[in-house]
Amino acid sequence: MILTLTPNPAVDQTDWLDRVELGAVNRTRETHFDPAGKGINASRMAHRLGWPTIAFGFLAGETGAIIERALRAEGVQYHFVQVPGLTRVNMTIIDDAGVVTSFHGPGARVSAADVATLDSMVRFWLRGVRVLVLAGSLPPGMSPDTYAGFIARSHEQGVKVILDADGEPLRLGVAAHPDVIKPNVQEAEQLLGRRLPDLATVIGAARELSLRGIAAVVISMGAEGAVCASGERAWRVRSPRVQARSTVGSGDSMVAGIAVALARGEDLVDGLRRGAAAGAATAATAGTALGAAEDVEALLPQVSVEAIG
Ligand SMILES: Nc1ncnc2c1ncn2[C@@H]1O[C@H](COP(=O)(O)OP(=O)(O)OP(=O)(O)O)[C@@H](O)[C@H]1O
Ligand SMILES: [Mg+2]
Structure with a gap:
């Protein structure tokens, strides 16, 4: 079983039009609504990949x-804590030139009692679970060290944690040694406080972060694939070439692929392969929709994962 936690979900609204004035x-011309939030997307993709998830x-x-x-x-199974207000709607506008503009809200405020309810709910379900995915931003009212707390509790119960966040929740989460993190280059740059202008610096960054006590650091680079470091070992992941239609949710799909591999007890390289195939399948699917299971299967043999010396 893979649990995913999305403290700050959203409805993704995608609008297509000629041009924005x-x-x-x-x-x-067309509007789509999709359930979103990084952990929710990871659950949806894990479910498509045939693995039970909540x-x-x-x-x-x-x-x-x-x-x-x-x-x-x-x-897809779920257990949500209902809070007052409205779940945010994140709007994305895509014009005919392919320019993508997004507006993301802060999310509905949660109270200390809401946080306590979620906490005890997750704590209850953690028993017997293989993997917990902690993903996305935190809503107003939730402390930035929330993820760090979940990581500590998961480890007490032998549950592996994948953290996909940015900013302060990522920084504080990293200090609690999650098993896997999957920042993109921009998020990794922010975490390390320096630019990562080329492949060599990205590999160096992944190694450095892994040596801080994170079993696997995957830094994703969109169409360029990803690099992964695990202690002294490192890999270059090349994603299949696809006709990219919208990469929204590619990272979440990659996280799901890695989570499924961890849950199945496969090794990291299998997770990277499955993750890159899922990410590419989602990139090839229009709007904020995720890739289909058949597409992930078809792309799997086209992913290459090479060890870096
Ligand atoms: N255009 C693309 N072509 C092929 N594969 C892609 C493409 N975009 C993404 N991928 C695959 O998906 C993985 C994750 O994508 P990306 O680096 O864009 O994540 P992200 O920035 O975290 O995305 P998000 O958070 O919006 O879901 C990449 O490492 C790659 O394997
Ligand atoms: Mg991401």
């Missing part, structure tokens, strides 16, 4: 109900 009424987090109001309905339709 500021200060004018823009008429959109998504946890906070939901609020009518927009929260959209997420529940979508997960039910996909057959």
Whole structure:
């Protein structure tokens, strides 16, 4: 079983239009609503890959109900703590030139009592679980060291943790030694406080972070694939070439691929392969929709994972 925790879910609204004009009424051609939030996406992809998963987090109001309905339709299990207000709607506008503009809200505020309810719920379900995925931003009212606390509790119970966050929750989470982190280059740059302009510096960054006590550090680079470091060992992951339509959710799909490998007891290289195939499948799927299981299967043999000397 893979548990995912998304403290700050969102409904992703994607609008397609010719071009955006500021200060004018823009008429959109097509609008899509998808359940989102990084852990929720990871659960959806893990489910597609045939692995049992339960998504946890906070939901609020009518927009929260959209997420529940979508997960039910996909057959993904969930346990959400209902909080007052509305789950945020993250809007993405894609124009005909392929320019992508997004607006992300802060999320519904949670109280100390809401946090305590979520905490005891996750703690209860952690028993007997293989992997916990902690993903995305934290809503107003949740302390930035939340992920660090979940990592410590998971380790007490022998549960492996994959952390996919950024900023302060990532920095504090890293200090609690999650088993896997999967920042993209920008998130890794922010974490280390320096630029990573080329492959050599990205590999160096992954090694450095892994030596801080993280079993696997995967730094993803979009179409360029990823690098992974585990102690002294490192790999270069080359993603299959696909016609990229929208890479939203590729990282979450990669996290799901790694989580499934960990849950199956496969080795890290298998996780990287499955992760890159899932990420590429999602990149090849339009809007914020995730890749289909058949696409992941078809892409799997095209991923290459090479050890770096
Ligand atoms: N255009 C692409 N073509 C092929 N593979 C891709 C492409 N974009 C992403 N991938 C695959 O998905 C993985 C994760 O993508 P990316 O680095 O964009 O994650 P991310 O920035 O965390 O994304 P997000 O957080 O929006 O889900 C990559 O390492 C790669 O294997
Ligand atoms: Mg990401």
